[in-house]
Every structure is written in structure tokens, then in C-alpha cells.
Amino acid sequence: MSQCTSNLWSAALHADDLARRDTWLHRLDPRTHVTITVAYLLAVLSLPLHDLSRLILLAAYPIWTALAGGVPFAYLARRVAIAAPWIVLVAVSWIWLDRRPLVPGHPWPTAGCLAAASLLARLALTVAAASLLLALTGLSGLTSGLLGMRVPPLCVAQLWILHRYALVLSDEAARLLRARALRSAGRRLTWRQAGTLLGQLCVRAFDRAERVHRAMEMRGFDGHSLRAFEICTRRLRATDLAYASAMILWILWARFGDGAAGLGRRLMQLAP
Amino acid sequence: MHMADALISPAVGLTMWAVAGGSVARAVRRLRNETAELPVPRMGLLGAFVFAAQMINFSIPGTGSSGHLAGGLLLTLLLGSDAAILVMAAVLTIQALLFADGGLLALGCNIVNMAVIPSYVAYPLVYRPLAAFSNSSSARRRLATVLAAIVGVELGAFAVVVETLLSGVTPLSFATFAALMLPIHLAIGLVEGIATVAVVEWLERVRPETVREPAQAESRLAAVIGLAALFIAGILSWLASSRPDGLEWSLQRTAPGWEESPPPSKLHAALARVQQRTSWFPDYDFTSPGEQEPANETAAWPAVSLGTSLAGVLGSVIVLGATVAIGLLVRPRSRQAPTP
Numbered sequence: 016m017s018q019c020t021s022n023l024w025s026a027a028l029h030a031d032d033l034a035r036r037d038t039w040l041h042r043l044d045p046r047t048h049v050t051i052t053v054a055y056l057l058a059v060l061s062l063p064l065h066d067l068s069r070l071i072l073l074a075a076y077p078i079w080t081a082l083a084g085g086v087p088f089a090y091l092a093r094r095v096a097i098a099a100p101w102i103v104l105v106a107v108s109w110i111w112l113d114r115r116p117l118v119p120g121h122p123w124p125t126a127g128c129l130a131a132a133s134l135l136a137r138l139a140l141t142v143a144a145a146s147l148l149l150a151l152t153g154l155s156g157l158t159s160g161l162l163g164m165r166v167p168p169l170c171v172a173q174l175w176i177l178h179r180y181a182l183v184l185s186d187e188a189a190r191l192l193r194a195r196a197l198r199s200a201g202r203r204l205t206w207r208q209a210g211t212l213l214g215q216l217c218v219r220a221f222d223r224a225e226r227v228h229r230a231m232e233m234r235g236f237d238g239h240s241l242r243a244f245e246i247c248t249r250r251l252r253a254t255d256l257a258y259a260s261a262m263i264l265w266i267l268w269a270r271f272g273d274g275a276a277g278l279g280r281r282l283m284q285l286a287p
Numbered sequence: 288m289h290m291a292d293a294l295i296s297p298a299v300g301l302t303m304w305a306v307a308g309g310s311v312a313r314a315v316r317r318l319r320n321e322t323a324e325l326p327v328p329r330m331g332l333l334g335a336f337v338f339a340a341q342m343i344n345f346s347i348p349g350t351g352s353s354g355h356l357a358g359g360l361l362l363t364l365l366l367g368s369d370a371a372i373l374v375m376a377a378v379l380t381i382q383a384l385l386f387a388d389g390g391l392l393a394l395g396c397n398i399v400n401m402a403v404i405p406s407y408v409a410y411p412l413v414y415r416p417l418a419a420f421s422n423s424s425s426a427r428r429r430l431a432t433v434l435a436a437i438v439g440v441e442l443g444a445f446a447v448v449v450e451t452l453l454s455g456v457t458p459l460s461f462a463t464f465a466a467l468m469l470p471i472h473l474a475i476g477l478v479e480g481i482a483t484v485a486v487v488e489w490l491e492r493v494r495p496e497t498v499r500e501p502a503q504a505e506s507r508l509a510a511v512i513g514l515a516a517l518f519i520a521g522i523l524s525w526l527a528s529s530r531p532d533g534l535e536w537s538l539q540r541t542a543p544g545w546e547e548s549p550p551p552s553k554l555h556a557a558l559a560r561v562q563q564r565t566s567w568f569p570d571y572d573f574t575s576p577g578e579q580e581p582a583n584e585t586a587a588w589p590a591v592s593l594g595t596s597l598a599g600v601l602g603s604v605i606v607l608g609a610t611v612a613i614g615l616l617v618r619p620r621s622r623q624a625p626t627p
Contacts, residue, residue, distance in 0.1 A: 031385075056392045061297045064456060094387040098291050105294065105457050112458040127458070134293060134456065141292035145391045149384050157384070167315045169325070173377035176331025177338070181381070184332070184339035192343065206478075209345030210485020213356060216343070217336055217365075217486060218494055224332035231328060 033086055034153025040084040045152040045160030047255040051262045052148045058270040059140050065129050068279075070136040072269045076262070077143035086150045094146045095139050102138045106131035154178055180223070187219050188212075288443060288472070289382065289397055292390025296454035303450065304395030310403045311376055314369035326370070333362060334374040338381075345482070356482045357475075359405035360414075360436045364487055365497060368406040375402030396450050400443040409439030429484050436480030437473065444472035 034041065040048075055076055062069055081088060113127030152160060158171045191212050195204070204212070292300075318325060337358035358378075362371035379397045382388040389397045417431035448464050451457050457464060491498050 052391065056292060056390075057297045060292060060295065060300065060392060097387045098390075102291055102293050109458050130458070137293035138291065141390055141392070142387055145292070145383070146387060148391070154384065167312075169315050169318070169327070170311065170373055170377065172327055173331050173334060173373055174380060176328060177334040177374075177377050177381050178385075180332055180335035181338040184335040185342060188339040188342045204343070204345040206345050206481055206485055209343055209482060210489050212343050213340050213482065213486045214489030214493065216339055217333070217490060217497075220332040220336040220339075221329065221494065221497060224326075224329040227332065228326075228328040 031149070031153050033090065033150040034156060036085055038084050040080065040151055043151075043258060044163075044251055044255045045156040046163055046251065047259045048148050048151050049157070049160055049164070050259050051266075052144050054263050054266050055144050056141055058266045059137060059144075061270070062133075062137075064133055065126070067129060067133045067136065069269065070133060070140065073266075074136070074140055075269070076266065077140060077147055080147050080151070081143070084147065084151050086147060090150070091143045091146055095142045098142045099138060102134060106134045109134065176227070180227075183223070184216065184220055188216055191215055288400060288440075288447060289379075289389035290393040290400070290447060290450065292392045294451055294454060294456050295390075295393050295396060296456070297392070299450050299454045300392040300395060302395075303399050304392075307376070307395040307398035307403065310372060310407060311398070314372045317369045318373070321369075326366070330366060330370050330374050331377075333365060334378050337362065337374070337378050356486070357401070357440075357479055359401055360409065360432070360439055360479065361483045361486055363406045363410045364414075364432070364483070365490075368410055371406045372398075372402045375406070396446070400446045400450075404442045404446065405435075405439035408442060409435045413438045432484050432487065433477065433480030436483055437476035440472050440476030440479055441469060444468045 055073070059070065059073055062073075077091070080086070081091060109127040109130040110125070111127070113125060113130060115126045116122050117124055117126055117129060149157065154174070158174050161174075162168060162171055195208070195212065337356070340356045340358060343356070359371065359375055362374050365371075366374065376398045379389060379394060379401060383391060383394050383397070414431045414435035417434065418428050421427040421431070445465070445468070448461070448468050452459075452461055452464065459467070487498055
């Protein structure tokens with residue numbers, strides 16, 4: 016069990032490692048990436064469910080960003096697979112329930128297939144965009160970006176401490192489980208024992224919090240101003256503004272423009 | 288229960304972001320104004336505890352399966368509603384960012400379903416009235432905890448159903464989707480409640496100072512108003528469902544030939560089609576869908592009315608939350624400076 020969790024965590028920490036690369040995309044301000052990602056998510060999700068062709072066009076953004084930022088596609092694929100099961104279920108329900116033919120006279124493919132394909136495409140694009148945001152900014156960049164976007168420092172402090180100590184406490188949980196497993200002769204964990212283990216873990220969290228708190232007070236933390244967490248955010252530079260506006264214009268064009276369809280029509284006219 | 292981005296529409300996502308943001312802003316302001324010294328590290332470490340607690344899987348009595356703690360109610364009992372919302376919001380954010388568990392645009396939905404509902408709805412409306420003036424580890428306190436957990440999880444699951452349906456991405460009808468989600472989450476809520484009782488009682492034995500006493504119904508007015516809204520919404524939507532085809536009837540009267548005209552959009556057509564198909568949902572295992580004629584609609588009504596009432600309840604909770612959030616946003620700032 017602990018093996019599984021540590022794998023999960025190492026995968027999660029790997030995502031943060033990607034942010035340590037030094038490409039020109041990584042050097043942009045985190046707020047730039049946040050803005051572009053939000054615009055992109057809104058564009059993808061505001062499409063009607065049966066509009067697959069624009070989704071294909073919009074796939075250009077994650078592909079371009081992954082390429083320019085040096086983010087491996089295997090990492091993106093892994094994250095999409097993690098998020099997939101529930102959405103695959105909904106996609107299957109579309110195929111099952113909506114069997115109207117798309118083309119009159121042909122029973123296959125059905126409208127449900129189109130909806131399912133479009134749903135899976137939405138899944139891939141949204142998860143890829145969110146994963147790219149983390150891979151380009153990292154959690155530290157993202158949290159300082161959040162401070163720059165006026166998110167209360169109290170919330171950002173929560174993210175910070177959580178990120179630092181979730182792994183530590185997961186190790187403690189693994190130790191508790193191992194200690195119990197060695198003494199329990201393979202019996203399953205009852206809910207009362209689970210209460211004791213969870214309580215133990217909770218007490219350890221309290222004790223560690225006490226120590227962390229004292230250490231923070233020693234370094235000037237006074238409980239209210241949260242000065243320790245207020246990282247100076249720099250001003251947005253011209254390159255940030257230029258890149259953000261270029262990307263948002265492109266996203267708007269891909270979402271609302273007729274360019275790709277017009278191109279397709281022209282190509283079909285060219286064909287004999 | 289984590290919702291992904293692919294399953295929500297921007298309108299639903301942004302609305303829920305507004306509700307979640309309003310709730311978090313309210314929590315931050317209340318913590319700043321009311322608490323002498325914020326237990327920031329304790330909040331963060333308890334968030335980490337919620338992460339780690341999910342490793343401890345225990346067997347559920349009477350069934351072969353196992354479950355784990357989700358933690359929303361436990362955090363509320365240990366830290367109070369306001370701090371618990373912040374911690375759960377942070378946990379959900381980290382899950383979305385690092386584990387791809389839940390989407391970014393859907394984060395607002397997830398914060399509302401798994402943080403705001405347990406802390407601002409289930410805790411004050413269920414736990415507090417039931418547990419007030421009771422001794423620790425009394426049967427009444429246990430019942431209050433389990434009921435609050437169940438109500439929190441069920442309302443959260445219900446919110447998932449409504450948010451997904453409003454986004455228009457599922458072909459399932461409301462009744463079918465609710466019938467799939469709610470029984471499962473009844474069991475999950477029960478497990479959550481029992482695990483919370485076990486942890487709280489153990490902590491009360493070992494570290495009595497860590498568990499907060501239930502406040503003596505300090506916001507009784509809010510609870511009364513909330514319950515009244517729930518009650519009225521339930522009654523109203525039940526009444527509305529007794530005349531289910533009113534809109535259809537009036538459309539037919541005003542626009543003859545309405546039924547023959549093509550529906551406004553593909554999605555609408557698909558949903559209408561699906562609604563027809565799922566109205567005979569109970570039999571669909573036995574006959575192949577192609578052969579079956581849609582049953583007449585009156586047959587499906589008794590099964591739907593309960594769901595409609597619950598939808599009214601949830602809708603009122605959402606509208607209430609949105610109103611509160613907007614109200615808090617437009618309210619003039621307190622004299623205290625927000626951040627030095």
C-alpha cells in the first residue's frame with residue numbers, strides 16, 4: 016500500500032520537477048500561463064458537445080506548448096489516463112443511449128459515438144492543459160502567481176504547508192500500517208482499529224504542527240500578517256503580455272473563427 | 288466525487304467558482320476578524336493528515352468492501368467551519384494540480400461539493416442542532432456526527448448530479464443519474480460518519496483539548512432560514528411536478544405543430560430522445576432498445592417526483608449560496624485592512 020502511495024507521490028513530484036527546466040516558456044510569468052490556461056479551458060468546454068472538428072483544431076495548443084516547453088507526452092498521457100475512468104463511463108453511456116444515425120441510411124456511426132469521441136477529446140485536452148500549467152510553472156511558481164492575483168496569503172500558506180507535509184505524513188501513515196501489519200497476523204483492519212490509527216496519525220500531525228509553528232514564530236511569523244509567505248511578485252513584462260495576447264487571440268480564432276472549416280471546404284473544392 | 292473539467296460547461300464551472308470563491312473569502316475574513324491567532328501550521332498539517340488518512344483503508348462491517356476517510360466533517364469538528372473550508376479547498380487544489388484528480392475549472396464545483404456543503408450546510412444545519420448540549424461520546428453526539436456526514440456526502444453527490452446535468456454532457460436522465468449516485472454515496476457517507484466518530488472519540492480520550500466543543504447554536508437564525516428555504520423548495524418543486532407537462536401543454540396551445548417542428552439544437556434533440564428512452568429504464572435490461580416503444584410518460588411520474596423535490600432543495604441551496612457569495616462580495620469592506 017505504501018509502495019503504491021509513494022509511486023503516486025513520486026509521479027506527482029515528478030510533475031514539479033518538470034517545472035525546473037529552463038525554456039523560454041518556463042521563464043514567462045506564472046500569471047501568463049494561468050490566464051492562457053483559463054481562456055483555453057473556457058474555449059474547449061464552451062463548445063457544443065457534438066462539435067468535434069473544433070476540438071481537433073484546439074488540440075494544437077497543448078501540442079505546441081508541450082513541444083516548446085519540453086514536456087514529455089508520456090507524462091501528459093499518464094495524467095489523462097488517471098482522470099479517465101469516470102468520463103469513459105459517461106462516454107459509453109452516450110454510445111449506449113443515443114443510437115440515432117449520423118448519416119441518414121447508415122446505422123453506423125451513431126450520434127452517440129460522436130458525443131463519446133468529443134467527450135474523450137475534451138478530457139484529453141483539458142487534463143493536458145492543466146498538467147502543462149503545472150509543468151510550466153511548478154507549484155512554487157503557481158502559488159507566487161496566485162499571490163500576485165490577490166489570492167489571500169492564508170490560502171496560499173495552506174497550499175504550501177500541504178505540499179511540504181503531505182509526503183511526510185504519508186510516510187508516518189505507512190509506518191503505522193507496517194507496524195500494525197507486523198502484529199496482526201494478516202487480519203483485516205476494522206473500523207475501530209482504523210479510528211485508533213487515524214487518531215494516532217492526527218496526534219502526530221498536531222505535534223508536528225506545534226513544532227512547525229514554533230519554528231515559524233522564531234522566523235518572524237506572527238499568525239496574522241503571514242509575511243513569511245508573501246513572496247515579492249514581479250511586474251509583468253512586455254514578453255508576457257505579448258505571448259498572452261497572441262495565445263488568447265489564437266484561442267479565440269480557433270473557438271469562434273471559420274478559418275479551419277473554410278480551409279477544409281477549399282481543399283474539398285480542389286479535389287476532383 | 289471529484290469532477291473533471293470535461294464534464295462541466297463554463298457557465299456551471301464559473302458559477303460554482305463564484306460560490307466557492309465567495310465562501311472562501313467569507314471564511315478568510317471571519318478567521319481574520321474572530322481568531323486572535325490563526326493556527327496556520329495546524330490547519331496545513333491537518334490538511335496533510337487528510338491526504339495521509341486516505342491510505343488507511345479499513346473493512347466495512349457487514350460488507351466485503353473497504354473504505355477510507357474523506358475528512359471534510361472531521362476537519363470541521365477539529366478546526367471549525369471556516370478553517371475547515373480553507374483546508375479542504377487547499378487539499379482539493381493540490382489533488383487537482385498534482386494528481387489530476389478533479390479539474391481546474393471544476394475546482395469550484397469540487398470545493399462547493401466537498402468543502403462548502405459539509406462545513407457550511409451539514410455542520411450547522413445537522414450536527415450543531417443535534418449535538419448541542421450533548422456530552423462527548425454520547426449516543427446523541429455519535430448520531431449527530433454520522434447524520435451530518437451522510438447529509439454532507441449525499442448533498443455533495445446530489446450537487447454532482449445537478450452540475451453534470453446542467454452542463455448538458457450526459458445522456459442520462461435526472462432520475463436515472465440520481466438513482467445511480469445517491470445509494471452509493473449513502474454507503475460512503477455512512478462510512479465517513481463512522482470513521483469520523485472513531486477518530487473523534489479516540490482524540491477525546493487522548494487529547495481532549497484538540498476537539499472543539501459544539502457551539503451552542505450561535506447561528507440559529509441562519510439554520511432556521513436555511514431549513515425553511517429547503518422545506519419551501521421541496522414543497523414547491525413537488526407541487527410543480529404534479530403538473531409535469533404544463534410547459535409542453537402551453538407550447539402546444541400557443542404554437543400548433545410545435546411537436547413536428549425540429550428541436551432547437553442537436554443537444555436538445557439528443558436529450559429529448561434520451562429522456563424518452565430512459566423513461567422505461569426499469570426494463571431496459573430485458574429488451575433490446577431498438578424494439579421497445581417509448582412508454583407513455585405518465586407511467587414514469589411517481590418515480591420522478593421525489594427526485595424533482597430533491598432538485599428543488601439543491602437548487603435552493605445553490606441559489607442561496609450564490610446569493611450569499613454575491614452579497615459578501617458587494618458588501619463594503621470592514622474597517623480592518625485586508626492585508627498589510
